[in-house]
Amino acid sequence: MKNIDTPLGQHLASVVRYVQDNSKEGTKWYFDEIPEDFFVPSVYFQIPSISGSKVTLSSYKTTYVLNCWFMDLKDWDAYSRAENIRDSILIDNTVIPLIDMSGEYTGKGIRTGVPEIRKIDEGIVQLTISFDTYLTTRTKTEKMQKLYIAWNNAKKLVD
Template sequence: MNQEVGSIMGYLYKLYPVQVYEEEIPQDFAVPSLYFPPASTVDGVDTVSTFQKAYVLNVKLFHENVQKAHNEAERIADTLRSRRGIIPLIQESGEDTGDFIRLSRIETRVSDDYATIVLNWTSRYWYEREDQRSIDGFKFKSGVK
């Protein structure tokens, strides 16, 4: 899991402190609970030095019934919206890095027995660069005066 998804997990857990699942949901899973499947990504060009990845994370929220699940999903989504979609990035230790993610879209959906919070954001990453010898000094001579 990357740092961004981990930060979202931690942030949503603070808003809704329930059992969290990230790999598979067991047969006898806890209710209420949150499930974080892997995020979907699409890449794209950005600048000459960076590329971007657009993420979509479908967080499943389980509760006693679908209406309660939807109500909690809406409450969480509205809290994220009221905070301008900004989620602080944290390290694995839980320490704040000072950076943040800005969600570009927050959506809730209802299925037969759970609610889904769909989170979208785009991140920028540096291309790898080969080490080059630096030019320490050079002189220009020109016949133009």
């Protein structure tokens, strides 16, 4: 099966980089686990959840959901920081700039879903960012991706 042109690591790295670039200076980043004496303000990136579905007879969609926990001394501060990232994504039309393996911007973007925010615990607010990738058994993945985009654009015109 042929994969899309961009490796998953670049997609995830791009989302993490976007959160980092749009966060408060001095924020501490956690990836594997949160230490008992964690620093605030901080953001904990959970391992993404992954689900899949069939799109056409020869193509598949994989949905990645990345939960980011914004941790601060007060609920409102954590909420404000998560809301700032959500608003940045919305202002950027739910497109996060794609970076290459060296960390440079490619001029392409990742289309995300509308980010969601919810309180997890005292001083912890979760921002959920999701995005889809597509796989096909055909060698020309670009055709399937263009068809899918065109179809979704057409559906928006009749809604």
